Amino acid sequence: MKAYQHELAHSYEHRRRLFQFSSASLFQSLITAIIVGVVVALVGVVIIKVSQTGQIPWYILASVEGIVQLLIVTVLLTILLEQRRKRSIRRTLELAFLNHHIRNAMTQMTMASNAADPEEQQRFMRDATARVSETLFRVANSADLTGLSLEVDLFGKELAHEGEEREKGDERQAKEFATNPH
Numbered sequence: 001m002k003a004y005q006h007e008l009a010h011s012y013e014h015r016r017r018l019f020q021f022s023s024a025s026l027f028q029s030l031i032t033a034i035i036v037g038v039v040v041a042l043v044g045v046v047i048i049k050v051s052q053t054g055q056i057p058w059y060i061l062a063s064v065e066g067i068v069q070l071l072i073v074t075v076l077l078t079i080l081l082e083q084r085r086k087r088s089i090r091r092t093l094e095l096a097f098l099n100h101h102i103r104n105a106m107t108q109m110t111m112a113s114n115a116a117d118p119e120e121q122q123r124f125m126r127d128a129t130a131r132v133s134e135t136l137f138r139v140a141n142s143a144d145l146t147g148l149s150l151e152v153d154l155f156g157k158e159l160a161h162e163g164e165e166r167e168k169g170d171e172r173q174a175k176e177f178a179t180n181p182h
Contacts, residue, residue: 036076040069094139101135 105128112124
């Protein structure tokens with residue numbers, strides 16, 4: 001998988017579904033609010049029409065209509081707030097993940113200058129660079145939140161090795177494509 005290939009690689013991109021209620025602009029928020037209002041109003045009209053055929057007293061009709069509309073608005077707002085809460089949690093995890101791994105990689109690069117052996121300095125620099133690269137790749141392409149957990153790989157060793165393995169796999173695919181382009 002190449003960088004930014006995931007369908008939601010950028011935080012400003014949203015899925016294009018009718019009832020997701022994710023808005024990137026004021027206009028989209030207004031459209032969503034209008035749709036919710038129309039749905040609630042239509043439910044009220046349907047309840048009134050159904051009650052007219054059954055000769056239901058007005059006070060029962062008003063109570064039922066109010067309860068149904070309250071339930072609809074509650075469900076839709078709950079969906080909206082839950083999506084915003086999940087986005088907020090993801091943003092917090094992304095920032096913590098980036099902060100931890102990139103700061104540690106930069107510290108490693110700074111400390112590499114203290115190594116006496118030039119080969120050891122180069123190894124430290126390569127490891128730190130691989131860690132930064134894989135951290136950015138994982139944040140950009142992680143579909144679930146488990147890939148951004150600090151509990152899994154606190155020191156970043158697996159992070160750098162995953163990047164190397166992915167790059168080797170990409171190189172193999174490029175060689176296979178070069179020999180057999182279809």
